Amino acid sequence: MTLLEGKNAIVYGAAGRIGTAVATAFAEEGARVFLAGRTRARLDELAERIRAAGGSAETAQVDALDERAVDEHADAVAARGGVDISFNLIAHGDVQGTPLVDMSLADYERPVVTAVRTQFLTARAAARHMIGKRSGVILLFGGAGEPVREFAVGGLQVAFHALEAMRRQLAAELGPHGIRTVTLRTGGIPETLPAGFPGREAIEDSITGKTMLGRAATLADIGAVAAFVASDRARTMTAATVNVSCGALVD
Template sequence: MPYEGSYQGAYESLAGRTAVVTGAASGIGEAVAVLLAAQGARVALLARRGERLDALAGKIRADGGQALAVVADVTDDASVEAAAARVHEAYGTVDLVVNSAGVMLPNPVGAGRIDEWQRMLDTNVTGVLRVIRAFTGDLVDAAARGRAADLVNISSVGAHVAFPNYAVYGATKAALTYLSQSLRTEFGPRDVRVTNIEPGLTETELKSHIDNAELAGQLEGMFAELGGLASEEIADVVAYVASRPRRVNLRQVVVLPTRQV
């Protein structure tokens, strides 16, 4: 479905901020990067697909924004560390980190797809932790200097709503939701905000990764019946929470299509 929203100029406080967005090659990550850049933030685009990142960075620059394409694989320690070094060299201290990289690979647990389980754990949980490790010092330093500092994690409503055959995916997102909650006890006293966003049905590439034809058909049926959110609508939520006064932390936001309960 086409996205009809327009938020140009709505988040002036984002101007001058320095953001890292993972999963920026498509979907929610791409939409977040475009919106933050449009509002005046310098945005480091992290993902595995270099050609997609280069094209997106070029589009952002053509529209007057600032963007840095950084090829990175969040499942690899050295890759994340190298990406962080490149971001620091180009942009200095980061004050906004958006963890959007993720994979959704549903199948019955009885199918024993350890390959899928490992990929989801490595990306959705450990990958997030790698990125947090790489930029925690930046966020704490920015906050100590009196600037807004935000860690935004994109989880899923599947963290607390059970769907048949999505047990492992839901477990990884439940881990991310709990991680966000726990991190607030560490980061909040140092004035770093942590926001956990849980989207419902959203139009992204995730559904194209499903290799089970029956489950893919079921998901398409849900989109047809309930309607899916646009990635730009989730990006709008990210921009909103990051643009509040620095003393305000919107800690958890569940975003659903109106028909999804």
């Protein structure tokens, strides 16, 4: 039996690189994946690939920053058998490469506001349906780390710290209802850097150089770990971070 057989999983930002990897892994492990995002065409392409491989996938155009849209979509998924897994992987709109002293307030605060707003909305929507079933998994991505000296990352680390605080609070309040909340942390995924990204080679070398294994996590690695954490085999894990950094992050 596959890890997520019979589970309904919502993946927000499913058309992105990480979202695609996670949604694909969930489907391979037997979950019915509900692909949510703002670009319907890209979601439909992913759904077709998942179905062609024998998986189950449905798509919906959802702005994960819109309260009503998030709630209505979660309600629709719940009507199809409940919400078992929720993973928000939308982009936070962070600006990197600009020193803080040269950064505008709008660019600095955007990832913080975006991350907190979208995660609150999607976690709340999922939890409202999970409580009745007394089970469910809410996954977060990123995780707070040490300040990065080599590259100016703007408000991104502040956003991650805010999400970690939210994860701890969600775990404390939802745990009695059987709902788990876990963050996946990486030290960076070179595959997510677009071609032509300024300083890409230096960033890739920095990510790999900090690892203990001499290699960085791949998108496939993230998908595989996410599927395991979302499964009942990880039922003892909550209020926790899962280190998927090949040793780049030391807890």
